[in-house]
Amino acid sequence: MRALVFTGPGRAEVLAVPEPVAAAGQVIVEVERVGVCGTDVELFTGEMSYLHTGAASYPLRPGHEWSGTVLTTGPGVDPGWVGRRVTGDTMIGCGTCVRCRAGRHHVCPARHELGCRDGLPGALAERLAFPAAYLHALPDPVDATLGALVEPGGNALRAVRAANVAPGERLLILGTGTIGLLAARFARALGAEVHLLGLGDEPLAGAPVWTRATLPGLAWHGVVDATNAATTPGLAVELVEPGRTVVYIGLAGTPSLVDTREIVLKDVTTVGILGASAGLAGAITAYADRSADPRPLVAATVSLEEIVDVLAGKRPEGAGPGPKFHADPRR
Template sequence: MKAFLVTSVATGTVQDVAAPEPGRGEVEVAVSHVGICGTDVSLFNGDEARLAHARSSYPLRLGHEWDGTVVDVGEGVDRSWIGKRVTGDTMLGCGHCERCLDGRHYLCADRYEIGVRRDRPGALAERLLVPVTALFELPDAITDRMGAMIEPGANAWRSVQAASVREGSRVLVLGTGAIGLLCALFARADGAEVHVLGRDHDALELARSFGLAGAWTQEALPALVWDAVIDATNAPSMPQFAVDVVEPGRRVVLVGISDDPSLIDSRVVARKDVTVVGILGGSLGIQATIDAYASGAVDPLPLVSQVIGLDELSDVLTGARPMKAAGAPKVLVDLAR
């Protein structure tokens, strides 16, 4: 089968590799579409801290935002899965530790992450092996392109839930990348007054086209009461900014991860009685995201900048080909191209 392999820092090629065979409890998926995100770019470019945290090494096969169709199953798996369109949880816990047993498998110390952690092969290939326990069936209302955006959507859904957003809340989302804009769309779907803050003019225009209450640069941000602030940036200064501007007694959610350490003044957190919540992974939000996309409550497709073939991916990852177009942040790889 064809697969995109990162063989060394900033070097990736499409190669012919052996097709996988599903083992016990696994299914084989014919991959349809794969989303590319900042984590993929970071690993491709050899971010040493992220590689060390992920316990991964070259060669890498990236791709953790995906959908496809089950074409084969291993021992112990119901054959009725064959032919079903699916996506899956990226986080694969050991299944027997305390965290896994109480529903925190995405925080398992020995977890694998598809396309990210402990060299678990990702979806940038024609075929992908996935434990059946990680599968989610896709309804007909979810297109193939939408299916590849469920993983970032699930991160956004969890972020909005952690922010305790409700009807009439005023929410500020920091960042106009895919997760930031998806946070804005999920918060709006929950009835909030949503504003976004960013630096990219085109991305701010895209946010305004969604009918959000406001899209601002930091210099122009009005002094409003923010019931929740969600930081979806990779800027080390933004967590403190979020704590500074949020209404006392309210919530700050951190879903973005910066390359450098972020410092938060705990005195401000305590004196404002602010709750600060971190979000890692979308595991607990996958079904809710599928439901929101299928119902039309949230439409992720305006965030897609381009759909490319596997042989075009290297140019995107190296930056030779821009990821964004007209403010839209998400590149999808179509494995059929």
């Protein structure tokens, strides 16, 4: 079958690779849609920290935001999965450690991360072997595009929930990339007054977008940092109301500085978000009932070959204004 393979920093090819075979506990999925995100770009460029810690290595098969249909099941898997439309959790725990048994498989020290860490080849391929225990069935209203947006949606929903902003209160989201715009949609669905801090007008925000120079001096009852800037974590603490919460979901390329004295003196709660696991079901529900519709965020859907140019920073001709790109491996 065809699959996208990162063969080294800045090098990617669509190669013929062996067909996956369902091991015990696994299914084989025909992949219909795969999103690419900043993690995939960093794996492509060689900047991703996993490549430097040994958690990931080349050659690497990426892709962790996906949807598809189950083709076959391996030993020990309910055959009722066959024919069902699904997506899956990126974080695959060992299942036996203290963290996994406590429901925190996303921080299992021995975890696999589909398409990100060594151990499970990713979804930017025609077919995918995936553990059935980590599947999520997709209802009919959640099409292939929405299905591939469940993983980033789960991350964004977790961030919004962690901000602990009540209906009618004001949430400030730093960043207007995919996670920031998804968080804005979920926060509005939950009744929050949403504002974003970015570089200027964002046609897909559906909420006021301010720059640092124009940001009004309002009370921010929660702040979500969804940027990759080293300066915004400290800014988030500066802006949030005393006694409220700052949520960090973005990762800066270099270490950021946060004045813990200000955190203490303002009695601020800070929360880090890693992974979508606890938000996947909620994202599927929100997409199914249309309380949040992220489809406009997808600028274009392209082939596996064309996604190589996207990873290199080139926008396909005719792409829309959204920040997200999808691949259809069947093309």
